[in-house]
Amino acid sequence: MSELFLVHRLALVRLAFLLVSDQETAEDVVQDAFAAVYRRWSTLTDREHMLPYLRTAVLNGCRTVLRRRAVIGRLRGLQEVSFWSAEAAALLGETRRQVFLAVRALPRRQREVLVLRFYLDLSEAEIAQVLGISRGTVKSTASRALKTLATELQEER
Numbered sequence: 001m002s003e004l005f006l007v008h009r010l011a012l013v014r015l016a017f018l019l020v021s022d023q024e025t026a027e028d029v030v031q032d033a034f035a036a037v038y039r040r041w042s043t044l045t046d047r048e049h050m051l052p053y054l055r056t057a058v059l060n061g062c063r064t065v066l067r068r069r070a071v072i073g074r075l076r077g078l079q080e081v082s083f084w085s086a087e088a089a090a091l092l093g094e095t096r097r098q099v100f101l102a103v104r105a106l107p108r109r110q111r112e113v114l115v116l117r118f119y120l121d122l123s124e125a126e127i128a129q130v131l132g133i134s135r136g137t138v139k140s141t142a143s144r145a146l147k148t149l150a151t152e153l154q155e156e157r
Contacts, residue, residue, distance in 0.1 A: 001041055004050055005034055011120065012058050018115050019062040021104065029065060033057035055120075055130045059112060066108070102152045110145035113138055 009030060016026035033054050037044075044050070103111055109131070116127045117138075124138045131138070 001034075001038060004037075004054075008051060008054065009034070012054060015055070015115060015120060016058050016062050018100075018103075018119060019059070019111065020065050025065055026062075029058055029061035032061055052126065052129050055116075056132070059130065063108065098153065099149075102149050105152070106145055106148060109133075110141055110148070113141045114145050114149075117142055 012030045012033070013023075013026050016029045017023055020026055020029065036057060037050060037054060103114060106114070112131060113127060116122045116130060117124075122130070124135045127138045128135045133141075
């Protein structure tokens with residue numbers, strides 16, 4: 001379990017950060033996922049497939065965070081506050097920031113598919129397994145997301 005944590009924790013935190021846009025929350029989501037696996041470790045028989053399970057747990061944790069934020073925002077009537085500081089925007093660079101914001105504006109499933117495909121470099125089969133959808137759905141979702149991004153980023157130029 002400790003080797004799994006040491007090898008994959010940072011990549012999972014980065015994945016969560018891309019979805020929730022907050023470092024502390026991303027770390028909490030990943031910690032919760034590892035804690036859930038640890039609680040069940042003695043009963044798990046297929047330990048070779050823990051990484052896909054952890055990815056799914058992180059995605060589900062991110063979804064929960066985003067749902068809670070949306071509910072709280074609706075109840076309080078708050079607008080989402082940009083998380084970009086001046087330093088972060090300068091370091092990231094304008095083009096990368098625009099791409100990040102465009103990806104962030106995509107619908108949840110499209111954003112998840114693109115992050116898993118291009119950030120974690122997962123295959124269509126692995127993405128389908130993590131998200132619990134078919135490979136065909138992964139392909140069509142990625143295609144729609146890339147088309148939307150292309151249109152959005154062309155308009156900003």
